[in-house]
Amino acid sequence: MASTFFGLNIGVTGMSAYQAAMNTSAHNLSNIGTTGYCKQTVNLSAENALSVSNKYGMVGTGVKIVNITQQRNVYYDDKFRYNQSIQSEYDTKEYYLSCIESYLYSGDETVAGITTSFDNFFNSLTTMTGEPSDMTKRTDAAILSETFVKDVADFAHSLQVLQDEANTQIETVISQINALGSSIASVTKQINTYEISGEMANDLRDERNALLDKLSALVDIEVKETAPQEGTGTSQFLVYINGGLLVDSTESHTLKCIAQDTGISQCDIDNLFRVEWDNGQGFNMRSRILGGTLQALIEFRDGNNENNFRGTAGSVSTENGVTKFKVKDTNCNDILLLNIPESKGRITIANVDYEYDSFEVKVLDDGTYEYEFTLRGEMSEPQLKALQYAGDNSKKVLIGESISYKGIPYYMAKLNEFTRTFSAAFNKVHNEGYDLNGNSGVDWYNVKDKVSSENYVLEENVENGFSSAAKRGDDGKLYASYYSMTGLNFAVNQELLDNPKLIACMKAPNAGVEDNSNLVKLYNLKSDNKMFEQGTPDSYLRTLISSVGIDGKQAKSMAEGQAKVIVAIDNRREAVSGVDKDEETADLVKFRQLLFTQYKVVSVMDEVLDRLINGMAV
Numbered sequence: 001m002a003s004t005f006f007g008l009n010i011g012v013t014g015m016s017a018y019q020a021a022m023n024t025s026a027h028n029l030s031n032i033g034t035t036g037y038c039k040q041t042v043n044l045s046a047e048n049a050l051s052v053s054n055k056y057g058m059v060g061t062g063v064k065i066v067n068i069t070q071q072r073n074v075y076y077d078d079k080f081r082y083n084q085s086i087q088s089e090y091d092t093k094e095y096y097l098s099c100i101e102s103y104l105y106s107g108d109e110t111v112a113g114i115t116t117s118f119d120n121f122f123n124s125l126t127t128m129t130g131e132p133s134d135m136t137k138r139t140d141a142a143i144l145s146e147t148f149v150k151d152v153a154d155f156a157h158s159l160q161v162l163q164d165e166a167n168t169q170i171e172t173v174i175s176q177i178n179a180l181g182s183s184i185a186s187v188t189k190q191i192n193t194y195e196i197s198g199e200m201a202n203d204l205r206d207e208r209n210a211l212l213d214k215l216s217a218l219v220d221i222e223v224k225e226t227a228p229q230e231g232t233g234t235s236q237f238l239v240y241i242n243g244g245l246l247v248d249s250t251e252s253h254t255l256k257c258i259a260q261d262t263g264i265s266q267c268d269i270d271n272l273f274r275v276e277w278d279n280g281q282g283f284n285m286r287s288r289i290l291g292g293t294l295q296a297l298i299e300f301r302d303g304n305n306e307n308n309f310r311g312t313a314g315s316v317s318t319e320n321g322v323t324k325f326k327v328k329d330t331n332c333n334d335i336l337l338l339n340i341p342e343s344k345g346r347i348t349i350a351n352v353d354y355e356y357d358s359f360e361v362k363v364l365d366d367g368t369y370e371y372e373f374t375l376r377g378e379m380s381e382p383q384l385k386a387l388q389y390a391g392d393n394s395k396k397v398l399i400g401e402s403i404s405y406k407g408i409p410y411y412m413a414k415l416n417e418f419t420r421t422f423s424a425a426f427n428k429v430h431n432e433g434y435d436l437n438g439n440s441g442v443d444w445y446n447v448k449d450k451v452s453s454e455n456y457v458l459e460e461n462v463e464n465g466f467s468s469a470a471k472r473g474d475d476g477k478l479y480a481s482y483y484s485m486t487g488l489n490f491a492v493n494q495e496l497l498d499n500p501k502l503i504a505c506m507k508a509p510n511a512g513v514e515d516n517s518n519l520v521k522l523y524n525l526k527s528d529n530k531m532f533e534q535g536t537p538d539s540y541l542r543t544l545i546s547s548v549g550i551d552g553k554q555a556k557s558m559a560e561g562q563a564k565v566i567v568a569i570d571n572r573r574e575a576v577s578g579v580d581k582d583e584e585t586a587d588l589v590k591f592r593q594l595l596f597t598q599y600k601v602v603s604v605m606d607e608v609l610d611r612l613i614n615g616m617a618v
Contacts, residue, residue: 005609006050006059006061007601007605007608008602008605008606008609009061009062010060010061010062010601011062011598011599011601011602011605012062012602013047013061013062013063013064014062014063014594014595014597014598014601015595015598015599015602016065017042017044017063017064017065018591018594018595018598019595020042020065020068021042021044021587021591021594022588022591022592022595024040024041024042024068025584025587025588025591026588027040028040028579028584029579029581029584029585029588031579032579032581034206035210036206036207036209036210036213037203037206037579038070038071038072038202038205038206038209038577039070039071039577039578039579040068040069040070040071040202041068041069041070041071042065042068043065043066043067043068043069044063044064044065044066045063045064045066046060046061046062046063046064047060047061047062047063047064048061049061067200068200068202069200069202070200070202070205070206070577071576071577072209072576072577073572073573073576073577076569076572076573076576077209077212077223077573078223079569080213080216080566080569080570080573081212081213081216081220081221081223082216082220083562083565083566083569084213084216084217084562084566085216085217085219085220085221085291085292086291086558086562087217087559087562087563087565087566088217088218088292088293088296089291089292089293089295089296090296090555090556090558090559090562091296091555091559092293092296092297092300093296093299093300093555093559094552094555094556094559096162096166096296096300097548097551097552097555098552098556099158099162100158100159100162100411100548100552101545101548101549101552103154103155103158103159104155104544104545104548113151114148114151114152114155114541115538115541115542115545117144117147117148117150117151118148118537118538118541119538120144120147120148121141121144121145121147121148122523122526124137124140124141124144124145125141125519125522125523126523127140128140128141128503128505128516128519129516129519129520129523131514132505132506132513132514132515132516132519133436133505133513133514135500135501138500138501138503139500141500141503142492142496142497142500142503143497145444145492146492146497149445149490149491149492152415152418152419152487152490153487153488153489153490153491155415155487156267156412156415156486156487156488156490157488159267159408159411159412159415159487160267160269160408160488162300162408163268163269163272163301163408164269166297166300166301166408167269167271167272167273167301169293169297170257170273170275170294170297170298170301171257171273173218173219173293173294173297174255174256174257174275174294176218177215177218177219177241177246177255177294178252178254178255180211180214180215180218181215181239181246181247181252181253181254182252182254183211184208184211184212184215184239184247184252185247185248185249185250185251185252186250187204187207187208187211188208188237188247188249188250189249189250190204191204191205191208191237192234192235192249192250195234195235196234212239215239216292217292217293218292218293218294219241219242219290219291219292219293219294219295220241220242220289220290220291220292220295221239221240221241221246222239222240222241223237223238223239223240224236224237224238224240225237225238226238234249236249237249241290242283242284242287242289242290243284243287243289244277244281244283253277253278253279254277254278255275255276255277255278255283256275256276256277256278257273257274257275258273258274258275258276259271259272259273260272260273260274260346261344262341262344262345262346262355263341263344263345263346264308264340264341264345264346264399264400264401265304265339265340265341265400265409265412265413266338266339266340266341266342266412266416266486267339267409267412267416267486267487267488268341268408268409272301272302285298285302286298286401286403299403299405299407300405300407300408301407301408302400302401302403302407302408302409303403303404303405303406303407303408303409303410304400304402304403304407304409304410304413305403305404305405305406305410306402306403306404307402307410307413308398308399308400308401308402308403309330309331309332309340309398309399309400310330310331310396310397310398310402311327311328311329311330311331311371311396311397312327312328312329312330312394312395312396312397313325313326313327313349313350313387313390313391313393313394313395313396313397314326314327314328314370314391315391316384316387316388316390316391318379318384321378322374323374323375323378323379323384323387324372324373324374324375325347325349325354325372325373325375325387325391326370326371326372326373326391327370327371327372327373327397328368328370328371329368330368330369330371332369333367333368333369335361335420335462335466335481335482335483336417336420336421336424336482336483337413337417338483339409339412339413339416340359340399341399342358342359342468342469342483342484343356343357343358343468343469344357345359345373345399346399347373347397347398347399348397348398348399349387349390349395349397350386350389350390350395350396350397352386354375354376355375355376355377356373356374356375356376357374357375357376358373358374358467358468358469359371359372359373359374359467359468360372360374360465360466360467360468361462361465361466361467362465363462363463363464363465406547406551411544411548412486412487414544415486415487415544416485416486416487417532418487418532418537418540418541418544419445419485419486419487419490420482420483420485421531421532422445422525422531422537423444423445423458423482423485423490424458424460424482425525425528425531426444426445426522426525427443427444427445427446427458427460428460429518429521429522429525430442430443430444430503430504430518430522431443431504432504432518432521433504433505433506433507433517433518433519433521433522434504434506434507434508434509434511434518435501435502435503435504435505435506436501436502436503436513437501437502438509438510439502439509440504441502441503441504441518442493442495442496442502442504443455443457443458443493444492444493444496445485445490445491445492445493446458446491446492446493447480447484447485447489447490447491448489448491449470449478452478454477454478455478455493455494455495456470456478456479456480456484457473457477457478457479457480458480458481458482458484458485459479459480459481459482460482462481466480466481466483467481468483470484503519504518505517505518505519506518525537526538
């Protein structure tokens, strides 16, 4: 049988329940502007009924609070984070591609760019054909060619600046990922502390979800939460990036950036970062599931459009502690397209990385190249056996990795191809002519040695092979192949700039100073549609500009499209999790009335008990 005061307790449970409901609505209203906050709801149920051993059954005992839960849909959270990762990736790519386009071409016809200075140089050659002996016109041609070269070199250096910026940003993003991982682990520890007793730490869960949203912009994440194991009272919370575990409940792992002193592309800047886990576990930087800003930065910094050096392992030889390793059947048999480092390079032989100091190339009878790399340092016996095994079994050899994105290495390689191909063709024609002194034309374009500042004698014919480094000939001059020329060191021969008389306009030494036969040949190179696969030199440059523009527009379109998808998903998420001011205000009024009703219940029970106890003297 129930207690005489049983009815009072029913009213008390109602007061407690609706007071909590009213407070929760007030809490929701106060957090309307809080980022990441999810609406909370008080879930009520009837208290367990009490058996009074009567025919009419059991008596209700009031209401109880089951829990206070968040109105959150995990599906929308996952979709939001996945699409935010994609949007951040393309937004970052669009930024860097727009930078390249602005360096390459201003978009304003009144502002000089590479194509403009290229046209101006050839126009000066046209002007000079009427009076090839005029020193003013010769000087103008020399100066305008230097302007064109400077624009090319400026663009090349700008590419390196962007690569350095992307490399620095990779380190920054890794630091941010580590910081967010640590914060997520810390909040998870607080959540577990509160929830071990069965409560729900809703506001801390909101904080953790907000951190996960931030993390998803940097890198694609996978979040898993398991139900508490029996006897523990806490759930297991895991955050994965790129298949690796960043957060394991209350512990977080970190990534680190390691500066590399060897390169994989001829014009890469020094000390590019490699990313690894702090425990030494490998981190796949080329993964297509990496996502976010991090993937965009890595692909832009390293992207080669799948045009890395590939070949088959050959023989190995050792003499006086120096190990040389041959590579055959390569995918690069054109000196004008070769872009591997001349020294301090990194080569992968049968999945093992080695460093090399230099290389030599032998041109075989069928026109293919056989490379011989001088490996750095003395090899141990196991290393030599591994190299021998690789050669005997024709294992794969790589320099760099195949990355299907047009990043800095790709654009630098295209610039190198232009400078080498154009310079070789232009120098050849100029060498065939004669200057005002009756001497054969000097190289118009050349390269200077980094140490001595001497001009290289560039050799176009490499049938007898070539070396990665310049070599001094018997005449004391430095001889090098066009491989040594890049967009960074592309230059006009200083002798020609100092003395425009050296411009070789004549077809023969006695043809007369007004002969312009060779000059016409030089000018006609502009319309040589066999010089490049894209056609003329001018077409090559415009195709390069167009490629940057198309890639940039595509990235911008993808970023804008994903932004719209994110808004749509966030609206759906907000419809579930967001706080509606009008709805919460109405609930506040409703719960107030319900609370007042419970006050009335207690008041009535009080009157009944007062009459029973005091009025009847029971």
